[in-house]
Amino acid sequence: MMNLNLRPILSALTRNRTGAVLIALEIAIALAVMVNASWIVAQRVQQIEQPSGFADRDMFAIGVAALSSHSDLGAAQREDLAYLRSLPGVVAASATSSVPLSSYGQGTSLSPLPGSNAPMTWTRMMEADDATLQTLGVRIIAGRNFGASDIRPLTKGFFESYPDVIITKSLADKLFPGGNAVGKPVYSGDSTPMTVIGVASNFIPSVSDADAPAYDALLVPQAPGDFGVYFCLVRTRPGMTAALLQTAERHLATSNLDRVIFSAQTLPYYRARLDAASRDMAIFLTVVTALILSVTCLGIFGLTTFNVSTRTKQIGTMRAVGARRRDIVMHYLVENAIVLVTGGAVGCALALGVGQWLSDQYQLPRLDLHFLAIGIVGLAVIGQLAAWHPARRAAAVPPSVATRTV
Amino acid sequence: MLHYYVRLALNSLRRTPGLTALMICAVGLGIAACIVTLTVYHAMSGNPIWWKNGVLYAVTMDSWDPGPPYDPRHPTLPPPQLTYKDATYLASSDIPKRKVIMTQLTGMLYGAPGQSVPLRVMTRATTQDFFAMFDVPFEYGGGWRGGNREALPEIVLSKQVNDELFGGADSVGQSINWNGNRFRVVGVLRRWQPLPRFYDLVNNPFPPPEATDRVFVPFAWMAALQALPMGNMTCHGSGQVDNYQQFLGSECLWIEMWAELPSAAGRERFQAFMDAYWAAQRKSGRFQRPLNNRLTDVGQWLRVNGVVSSDSRILLRVAFAFLAVCLINTVGILLTKFLRGASIIGVRRALGASRRHIFMQHIVEVAAVSVAGSLLGLALGAIGLAGVRAIHAQDNTYAMLAHFDPLGVAWALALAAASTLAAGLYPAWSVGRLPPAGYLKSR
Numbered sequence: 001m002m003n004l005n006l007r008p009i010l011s012a013l014t015r016n017r018t019g020a021v022l023i024a025l026e027i028a029i030a031l032a033v034m035v036n037a038s039w040i041v042a043q044r045v046q047q048i049e050q051p052s053g054f055a056d057r058d059m060f061a062i063g064v065a066a067l068s069s070h071s072d073l074g075a076a077q078r079e080d081l082a083y084l085r086s087l088p089g090v091v092a093a094s095a096t097s098s099v100p101l102s103s104y105g106q107g108t109s110l111s112p113l114p115g116s117n118a119p120m121t122w123t124r125m126m127e128a129d130d131a132t133l134q135t136l137g138v139r140i141i142a143g144r145n146f147g148a149s150d151i152r153p154l155t156k157g158f159f160e161s162y163p164d165v166i167i168t169k170s171l172a173d174k175l176f177p178g179g180n181a182v183g184k185p186v187y188s189g190d191s192t193p194m195t196v197i198g199v200a201s202n203f204i205p206s207v208s209d210a211d212a213p214a215y216d217a218l219l220v221p222q223a224p225g226d227f228g229v230y231f232c233l234v235r236t237r238p239g240m241t242a243a244l245l246q247t248a249e250r251h252l253a254t255s256n257l258d259r260v261i262f263s264a265q266t267l268p269y270y271r272a273r274l275d276a277a278s279r280d281m282a283i284f285l286t287v288v289t290a291l292i293l294s295v296t297c298l299g300i301f302g303l304t305t306f307n308v309s310t311r312t313k314q315i316g317t318m319r320a321v322g323a324r325r326r327d328i329v330m331h332y333l334v335e336n337a338i339v340l341v342t343g344g345a346v347g348c349a350l351a352l353g354v355g356q357w358l359s360d361q362y363q364l365p366r367l368d369l370h371f372l373a374i375g376i377v378g379l380a381v382i383g384q385l386a387a388w389h390p391a392r393r394a395a396a397v398p399p400s401v402a403t404r405t406v
Numbered sequence: 407m408l409h410y411y412v413r414l415a416l417n418s419l420r421r422t423p424g425l426t427a428l429m430i431c432a433v434g435l436g437i438a439a440c441i442v443t444l445t446v447y448h449a450m451s452g453n454p455i456w457w458k459n460g461v462l463y464a465v466t467m468d469s470w471d472p473g474p475p476y477d478p479r480h481p482t483l484p485p486p487q488l489t490y491k492d493a494t495y496l497a498s499s500d501i502p503k504r505k506v507i508m509t510q511l512t513g514m515l516y517g518a519p520g521q522s523v524p525l526r527v528m529t530r531a532t533t534q535d536f537f538a539m540f541d542v543p544f545e546y547g548g549g550w551r552g553g554n555r556e557a558l559p560e561i562v563l564s565k566q567v568n569d570e571l572f573g574g575a576d577s578v579g580q581s582i583n584w585n586g587n588r589f590r591v592v593g594v595l596r597r598w599q600p601l602p603r604f605y606d607l608v609n610n611p612f613p614p615p616e617a618t619d620r621v622f623v624p625f626a627w628m629a630a631l632q633a634l635p636m637g638n639m640t641c642h643g644s645g646q647v648d649n650y651q652q653f654l655g656s657e658c659l660w661i662e663m664w665a666e667l668p669s670a671a672g673r674e675r676f677q678a679f680m681d682a683y684w685a686a687q688r689k690s691g692r693f694q695r696p697l698n699n700r701l702t703d704v705g706q707w708l709r710v711n712g713v714v715s716s717d718s719r720i721l722l723r724v725a726f727a728f729l730a731v732c733l734i735n736t737v738g739i740l741l742t743k744f745l746r747g748a749s750i751i752g753v754r755r756a757l758g759a760s761r762r763h764i765f766m767q768h769i770v771e772v773a774a775v776s777v778a779g780s781l782l783g784l785a786l787g788a789i790g791l792a793g794v795r796a797i798h799a800q801d802n803t804y805a806m807l808a809h810f811d812p813l814g815v816a817w818a819l820a821l822a823a824a825s826t827l828a829a830g831l832y833p834a835w836s837v838g839r840l841p842p843a844g845y846l847k848s849r
Contacts, residue, residue: 016745018836022738026731033727040720065526067514068586069632120474209610227634229512253523260514262526263616280797281717288439288728295432295728299735302425306742362716 009335012311019303020339023296027343027379030296032350035375036358037285039367044278052101053203053215055137056267058091059235060245061099062252063263066228071258073225074154079256080232081131084248089240092135094233097127097224098206100136101213102270104231105206110167110218112175114187121174123216124205127224128166133200135235141169143182143198150221161188162220166198168205170215194220207274229262241266293379297386300339304332304390315394316401325395332391333384340383344376351375408770415771418747425743429736430778436732437783437822442790443718443725444818450612451714453705454600455540458666462539463673464707465505465663467492467684468698471642475695483710484698485640486608486662490654493661495683497533501676502665504539507625508532509661510609510637515621517583518571527567527620528613528636529584530606531628537562537593539666540605547578547593550624559630561589562622568594584623587631604704606662607711609637635660665701673701733829736775740833744768748840755842764838772830780822787818 013020064080066073077095084093098105109120126132130146133139143166150164165186172181185193202215224230236244249264308315315328323331355367419426453459468484469492470476476485488496493507509531516524536542537549545568550560561584568577577591599618602611610617632650641658667673680699687693702710744751751764 016742019738019742022734022741026734026738029727029731029734033724033731037724065512065514067516067524068583070586118473227636229636260524260526262512276797277715277717280794281721284443284721285724288724291435291439292728292731295435295731295735298428298432299738302428302735302739302742306746310746358720362720 006334009331009338012307012331013335013338016303016307016310019306023299023303024339024343024346026296026299027340027383028347028350030292031344031347031375031379032354033292034289034379035351035372036354036367037289038375039355039371040358040364041282041285042371043365044282047212047278048275048282050204050213052271053138053201054100055235056101056271058238058241059135059233059267060241060248061102061263061265061267061270062232062234062245062248062261063099063104064230064232064252065260065262066225067258067260069228071228073228073230073259074223076256076259077154077223077225077230077232080252083251083255084232084234087244087248089237089244091235091237092131093235094129094131094135095224095230096129096132096233097222097227097230098124099231099233099267099270100126100203100205101267101274102206103209105208107208108188108218110171110175110186110188112184112186114193118187121171121216122211123167123171123218124208124214125218125220126205127222128219129221129223132219132233133166135233136203137235138203139201140166140198141201142180143196145198146219146221152222154223154225161192162194162222164197164221165194166200166219167196168200168202168215168217170202171217172196172199174216213274293382297382300336300383300386301390303339304336304387305393307335308332308390308394311394312397312401313404315397316399316403319397319399320402328395328397329391332387332394336384336387336391337380340380344379347379348372348376407766411767411770412774414767415774418743418771419774422743425739426775429739429775430782432732432735433775433779433822433826434782434786436729437780437818437825438786438790439725439728440821441783441787441818442794443722445787445791446794447714447718447722450602450718451708452602453708454602454604455704458541459705460703461666461668462704463665463667463701464704465496465665465680466700466702467496467680467693468695469657469659469693470695471657472694476640480710482698484700485659486711487638487640487659488661488663489657489659490661492683492687493663496663496680499676499679501672501679502667503672504535504666505664506533506536506539507661507663508536508606509625509628509635510606510619511628511633512636513585513621513623513633515567515571515582515584517588518580521571525567525570528617530619530622531625531633531635532622533625535666536622539664540600542598543596545594545596546576547591550592558588558590559627560592560624562593562595563591564595564620565597567620584621585631585633589623602708602713604708605664606637607707607713608662611708611711611713629654667701677701729825733825736779736826737829737833740772740775740830741836744833744837745840748837751837751840752842755840761838765834768834768837769827769830772827772834776823776826776830779826780819783822784815784818 064076081093081095084090106125107122108125109122111118111120113119128146129151130148133145146164146166152162167175167181167186175181175186176184181196181199184196186196187193200219203217204213204215205217207213234244234248245264245266249261253261318328351372352367358364359366455462464486465488466484466486467488468476469489470485475481477483497505497507499505511529511531513527513529514524515527534550537544545565549562558581561582563577568574571577571582572580577594580591581588582591583589603613604611637660639658639660641656647653647656665676667676677699681697684693684697684699755764
């Protein structure tokens with residue numbers, strides 16, 4: 001049976017008090033940073049992995065702008081879509097006013113009630129045609145899709161309101177928490193109702209700089225281009241996106257000189273751009289956390305090594321009076337554990353404080369305590385591993401050392 | 407004497423190469439992390455027109471509808487943009503020394519000699535004070551004067567557009583098509599891209615290349631050509647909008663306004679002017695929200711619009727926590743290392759070295775670690791910034807943020823040297839306080 005007497009270990013610890021205190025402090029900071037950083041990283045990873053809800057991998061978008069206010073964008077649009085649909089490998093093509101996952105887009109606020117005092121829900125909006133949902137690979141889960149005759153041709157109108165609209169499931173649940181949205185009216189700040197004719201499965205529409213990506217979208221049946229710009233959204237067969245984008249861009253650039261191609265990108269490009277900030281944050285936090293952990297481990301390793309090397313004679317004496325090798329190893333591991341526990345306790349308080357501060361200051365969700373628990377266990381294991389090697393070296397000190405002078 | 411200390415220090419460092427390398431690496435890594443985050447933070451939080459702080463003011467009024475506030479996350483702030491009615495009325499005041507109203511739209515440029523493909527350019531429609539107010543540098547010509555309604559409308563090109571269409575030659579006096587109308591070039595800018603783009607934060611403070619202002623046209627011509635804005639536009643109200651005149655009269659917010667008000671008296675007078683306008687409009691049924699007319703200077707404007715992302719603030723703090731851990735680690739290593747040499751110190755003390763000498767000897771050793779760590783930190787920091795640039799190769803503006811500016815380097819060096827020296831003070835001091843006698847005895 002191992003005899004665990006803490007007295008000599010504590011007294012040994014106080015011999016190099018400053019060293020132990022410094023390591024405990026390091027452990028505390030490391031724990032606080034590690035726990036909160038991994039909490040932030042977990043959320044960013046979640047955001048990067050958030051499903052788009054549509055066939056973004058197999059899509060590209062071509063932005064078209066009128067050369068002047070006299071350009072006939074309606075005709076250009078019909079011509080472009082006919083060409084794109086004729087390409088072998090294209091599954092579907094549609095003309096819209098915005099590109100999902102990109103910052104090209106509009107927003108509006110909607111209410112289930114008329115009048116300006118009604119509670120409003122902010123949503124992204126998209127001028128769409130009868131092929132838009134098919135192009136996106138988004139299903140109608142209630143009601144119906146737009147028919148070709150629903151789509152309003154491009155006129156020089158301003159801020160029209162539409163008799164029929166489609167909304168996503170997420171938006172429908174916000175506007176009509178009670179249930180079925182199909183057939184109900186929605187209002188956009190004025191008294192003209194728009195009727196929800198269909199509810200689409202969730203997908204991420206265009207994204208504003210200010211808000212996190214969400215699944216709320218309003219689709220209106222309108223040939224896009226009232227601001228002189230429209231987008232051709234195209235879905236291809238898997239693996240053909242890049243090649244078809246190149247072909248289409250080359251053809252469209254010169255097929256109609258009354259308008260200009262100003263952007264031609266795959267949807268994965270917009271996705272990468274959308275996730276760039278989160279990805280950077282996750283990378284940097286992971287690297288720095290790993291570095292903090294390594295530096296802390298090196299500190300633990302260094303302290304234990306120092307303690308072993310300055311106490312060679314004492315270790316020899318302990319061995320000479322009957323301590324076994326594993327007692328010596330145990331001595332150093334327990335000594336290290338005391339430092340770890342002290343640092344860990346301070347670190348816990350620090351981690352909770354930092355977590356609280358982060359959620360107050362930056363509206364981050366409150367720290368999940370699982371992360372703290374895992375962090376403590378992880379740090380304890382790594383910390384003991386760092387002391388393992390020097391402790392083994394201590395155990396290798398022969399008892400005969402006790403009989404020699406320095 | 408110093409030479410002797412340096413030799414002693416180098417000897418001591420050479421005796422324990424592992425520990426020395428560990429200390430230098432730890433300090434270097436900590437410094438590098440701080441350099442990278444500080445550079446990005448500094449570039450984001452910088453005021454690109456600091457010499458005009460307290461002179462330039464963003465003009466805002468709360469014309470939003472009486473329901474929920476414009477931005478529910480900042481309920482006390484008025485919207486950042488104005489309606490056409492309000493902007494044109496406020497800009498008619500001659501109280502400010504200079505004033506400017508503006509919006510962003512897109513245009514097609516074509517008809518330059520030898521140009522085969524039209525060029526889509528982000529365009530700023532603005533008034534004539536823009537260039538003088540924001541100290542915009544000209545390569546050729548200057549801003550427009552206006553006045554002569556008979557002549558062709560005037561256009562100012564950015565350096566990039568002039569390089570692309572006119573091969574960098576002086577194009578003043580040439581004519582070019584913008585959205586189907588002929589314009590006369592009156593000025594070409596030098597390279598000018600203030601970041602953050604303080605004068606238009608609503609449409610992205612760090613615009614990617616395709617959203618950077620390329621040409622400038624007179625605001626009055628935008629309305630004359632019935633062009634629509636292509637930036638942030640937020641509307642409320644139920645007024646029917648069927649034509650351009652109704653659009654101009656609508657409650658849509660799409661115009662940014664700035665006023666140059668160098669004196670406090672001028673500011674008060676302009677504030678009173680705004681408030682009087684607000685009161686008169688309120689009587690006719692507009693401005694149903696509480697009075698919230700604001701003049702906000704550039705620094706404050708950058709802050710209230712949250713230009714510095716919370717991510718970069720968090721990263722900065724994480725980097726400093728990391729540096730703290732690295733320095734604590736270095737203190738620990740130095741302390742144990744110095745104490746291990748206590749018997750030698752005992753001998754030196756017994757032979758007559760004073761405490762000051764012992765302290766000096768050790769602080770020189772600390773300084774050597776500090777210098778080596780700082781140099782390593784600078785090198786790693788430069789590599790880290792190159793990494794940030796590489797990751798952001800596509801959007802060149804973020805890459806511009808992460809440049810290695812000399813002032814930043816100076817700061818980083820000072821930070822590195824000061825922090826390591828501070829970290830080494832305690833070990834050097836405590837080792838000098840050891841009683842020599844105890845260490846002379848054998849252990």
